[in-house]
Amino acid sequence: ARPINSQRLGSEFYVKESTKPLFTKHELLVTENLYRYRCLMELFKIIKSRVPISLYYLFNISNRKDNLFITPSPTNQFIYKSAWLWNEFRKVGPLNFTSTCGSVKNLLKQSLLRAQNRYGTE
DSSP states (O other): OOOHHHHOOOGGGGOOOOSHHHHHHTTOOOHHHHHHHHHHHHHHHHHHHOOSHHHHTTSOBOSSOTTOBOOOSOOSSHHHHHHHHHHHHTTTSOOOTTSOHHHHHHHHHHHHHHHHHSSOOO
16 A cells, blocks of 8 residues: 555646547547437438337428428427538538438548547647
8 A cells, every 4th residue: 555645646637638639549529529420310210210200290301302401490409400410411421311320320420520630639
């Protein structure tokens, strides 16, 4: 066992550090991007499988483009946020509802990680 005086840590131990290098190294999504990822995946599953039907009917899919949503008035609710995010991520890659769940997951994660790592560690 160490003596009590050797167990105390100095002020240099309690220096704030950025977590960005760790998130980059281990390819982890920050909370904001994890939220975006989960919203988009839930939307994809709801539209692809049409289950639960009560949520499926709340989304308004465009008549012109089958992978574009007409967003309701802006709110913090899931229907608006997920539809808006989907319309934004359509610009990034080929998102559509005929894709497999795994391919959409990979595309979303890689896209979010690229955007997250685009800026420096500061």
